[in-house]
Amino acid sequence: MRDRKRKTTRVIPLFPELREELDKQFFATQGSDCPYVIANHRFDSNNLRTGFSRIIFHAGLPQWERIFHNLRGSRSCELFSEQPAHVASAWMGQSEKVANAHYLHPTDDDYRRALEPGASRLHETKPEPTAI
Numbered sequence: 001m002r003d004r005k006r007k008t009t010r011v012i013p014l015f016p017e018l019r020e021e022l023d024k025q026f027f028a029t030q031g032s033d034c035p036y037v038i039a040n041h042r043f044d045s046n047n048l049r050t051g052f053s054r055i056i057f058h059a060g061l062p063q064w065e066r067i068f069h070n071l072r073g074s075r076s077c078e079l080f081s082e083q084p085a086h087v088a089s090a091w092m093g094q095s096e097k098v099a100n101a102h103y104l105h106p107t108d109d110d111y112r113r114a115l116e117p118g119a120s121r122l123h124e125t126k127p128e129p130t131a132i
Contacts, residue, residue: 003093012091076103 001012014022025037040046052067064070072092076099079088085096092099 001093006093010090010093073103073105074107077105077107080104 002009022037029037049067053063056063056067076088076092076094079091080099082088083091085099089096089099092103094103
């Protein structure tokens with residue numbers, strides 16, 4: 001992946017959920033002259049937000065602000081919960097400090113797990129110390 005800020009490239013895994021969708025597109029377009037799965041939007045000058053907003057609208061979903069920032073934050077949270085911090089940071093192209101400050105927040109699943117029976121021991125009574 002090309003890192004526009006640092007003018008370098010970094011290697012990221014092609015996650016299974018993304019690979020599945022890209023494979024569908026690739027096999028659906030086999031036989032075309034274009035070697036790319038996503039032929040449009042290959043240049044920095046394209047406005048991806050407008051097109052993505054239309055997709056969200058036509059899907060009947062609510063619009064939200066800062067679409068790509070929020071998507072990046074969601075993926076950061078997922079990766080940091082599944083991988084060691086240094087690995088997730090490298091894949092996302094950010095430091096752990098930046099991730100903590102801007103992207104990592106409790107998710108709905110975090111709150112659901114906290115409410116499950118036995119998830120927290122904070123409210124258990126501690127035994128009183130015994131005198132010797």
